Amino acid sequence: MSESAVSLYDRIGGARAMDAAVDLFYRKVLTDERICHFFDDVDMERQAAKQKAFLTMVFGGPNNYTGLDMRKAHAHLVARGLNDSHFDAVVENLGATLKELGVGDADIAGIAGIAESARNDVLGR
C-alpha cells in the first residue's frame, strides 16, 4: 500500500486517536451558542459515542453508515428547526478540531468534502 493510500484515520492513530478528537470536537459543539441547544437534553455518553462514529466516518475509518441512517438520526432535530446554518456551524467546529489536531489544510478540505456529502441526508432533503 502506498503512503497516500493510507487513510487519514490510520495516519492520525486510528480508533484511539478518535477519543481525543471527540473530546475536542464535542467540547466545541457544546459551547457554540448557535447549536448547543440541540444538545441540551441528550445523554452525554451516548452522544459522545455517536460523535466518535461520525468522526471515524469523516476521517475515512471503518463505518457502515448509510444516508438513511443519517436521515433517521437527525429527523427529530430537523423537526426542531435544524437547518443549513447549523450544519455550517458543525463543519466549522470540525475544521477547528482538525486544525488543533495538527491536520493539514489539504486533508481538512478533503474531510469537509466528506461531511458536505452528508448535508442533504442530515437535513432531510
Place this chain on the structure above:
Amino acid sequence: MPSIRIGESEIESQPGETVLAALLRNDIEVPYSCRSGVCQTCTLRVLEGQVAPKAQVGLKETLRTQGYFLSCVCEADQDMVVAHPGADVVNRVAAVVAEKRVLNSDTLLLELYTTGQFDAAPGQFLHLRRPDGLIRSYSIADYAASGAGSRIGLHVRRLPGGAMTEWIHDVLAAGDSVEIGGPAGACFYVPGRPGQSILLIGTGSGLAPLWGIARDALMRGHEGQIALYHGSWTSPGLYLTHELSELAELHPNFKYYPCVDCRREGEAEHLREGRVDKIAFGDLADLKGWRVFLCGHPDLVAAARRRAFLSGASMTEIHADPFVLSTPAKSA
C-alpha cells in the same frame, strides 16, 4: 465451532464471524449501529471466556474490567457466555445485619455481613431485598472481604413515605437476615494510574460511593490529589465530617470540603457556603487529565457532568452511575 451462550440460547459461531453477526444470524436481538467498534450501541458483557483488547477500545476502564466489550468487532475464537449489559446476571447471597449506626438525623450506616462470596468494589451498588420481595438499590460505602464472606456498609437516608427506608430505619434490627444481589455499576476506583488527580462531588447520601471510592484509592496507595466535595442544604445534612477530616489529616493528598447552601450563624469558616458543584468547579478550573466521580441529585449530576467535561475532563474519565442517586425514585 466455538459456542456462544446468551441467556437461554446457545449458538455456534462461524470462522471469522463477529459475536454480533453470529447472534443476529440466529435471530437474537442485539441493538447495533456502526458495526465498526465505534458507537458502542452493541456493547455486551462477557461472563465466561476472553475478549481481545481491540473489542474494548474506547470503553471506560471500569466497564473493561467488568468484561464489557463491543460485539461487532469481537470474534468468538473460543466458547463464550455473554449477556446484555442490563441483564440480571448478578449473584444473590444472604446477609445478616451486624449493626445500625446513626450518621445524622435521617441517615444511618447499615452494616451487613455475608457468609457467601460477594465480590464488589466500594462505589458500586447492590440490590437489597426485603423478605416480602421489595427491592431497592444502595451504593456500597464500605467493602471488605471477611473470611469466606464480606462486610458491607451502606448509607440509608430516611425518605418520608419510603417503604424500604422506613423499614430499614424503624424495623430492621441487628441479627436480622436480608438478601442482597449484585454488585452493579461502573462507579469505582481502578488502580494503575496512582498519580492522577481525582475529583469527587456528591450531595446527601450520594456521599456513600464517594467515601468508598476515596478510601479505596487511599488504601491502594493513590498518590495524586483526591478532592472530595460533599454538599447539603444545611450542616445537619452532612455526615462523616469528623472521619473525613481525620482522613485528610492522615493523607496530605486528600482534601475534604464540606459545603452547605446556607451557613448558619456561628458556623465554622471551614464550612464552604454555596452550591457544592459551583464551589468545586470554582476551585478547579482546569480538569484536564482528572478522573471525576459524581453522585447525588440527577440534576446536579447532569450539570456537573457537563461542566466537568467542558473544564477539560475526558468523557471516559467522568463516572456517574445513573442508579447511584439518592433520589426518591431509587429508594422510595
